[in-house]
Amino acid sequence: MDRIGDDHAGFSIGHDPVRGTIEVTAWGFWSAEVATAFATKVLTACREQPGAVSLVLDMRDLKPMREEGQKSFGSLMRSLPGLGVSSATVVTTSHLTKLQLVRLATENGAGHSVQWVNGTNSLARNA
C-alpha cells in the first residue's frame, strides 16, 4: 500500500486483486505537497493495474481542499475515461467536501461517470 502524508492529512492507495479494485483513502486538510501528489499517484496506480475494474475513492475524512487539491482532483476526473476502469465511486460524509468534489467532477466532464455514495466518517465510526 502506498501512503502519502501523515496521520493528520494524506492519502493511501491499495489494490484488491480479488475484487479488481483500486482503493484510495483520503483524510484531513491537505498541504500543497500532498494535494499535488494525489492525481499523479492515483493515475500511476491505475495504469499499473490494467486488470482493475473499479476505482473507489474513500473521501469520508477529507476536508475541503485548497487550489492545489482542486486541481489535482480535477485532473484525475478528466483522466478517468482513459484509465480503463469500468466504474468510479466516491464515498463522502462531509457535505461541503462532497459539494466541492461534485462540482469538480462536473466541471471536468466526469459528473455522470462517477457514482456518489454517502458514508460515515471516523467520528461516527468511532462513536
Add this chain to the structure above:
Amino acid sequence: MTTDEEVCAAALRFYEGIEHMVSGKGLGLIQETWHHTNRVTSGHPSGEWAQGWDEIFATWEVFAGFGRHDRGGSKVKSIQAHVYGDVAYTTCLFSASPAFGGETLACTNVLQRVNGAWKVIHHHADKSAMMGAALEKIAQGG
C-alpha cells in the same frame, strides 16, 4: 459609535462578504473581516468544524464556487453584540438567499479587537439541510 455598535458593524460587514460571495463577487470582504491565524474556527450550515484560517478559507471557497450574480438575497436581522474587553460575540438570524435554500439560521460570531479593528475569530451557524440540498442540486447542474 459605541463599542457594541462597532462590533455589530464588523459582523455585518462579514455578512456583506457572504452576500458578495453568493452573488459571485468573490471572497475579498470575507478575507478582510476575518483574523488570519491558526487559532480561528468555523462551523457552517453544511460540514464539520474547520480549524485555522487556511482550512476555513477552503470552506468559503466551496460556497464561492456556487456564487453567481442572480444567487444573492441573503439577509441578517436581530443582531446583538456583547463585549468583554477585546473579545466580543454577536448573535443574529441569517436568512440564506433563495438559491441557497432560503432557510433562516441562528448564528453566533466571536470577534477579537486586533490593532483597533474587530475581526471574526469564530463563526457558527445552525445546520441547514435545505441549504445542503439546494447546493447539491446546483452542483449536479440542476
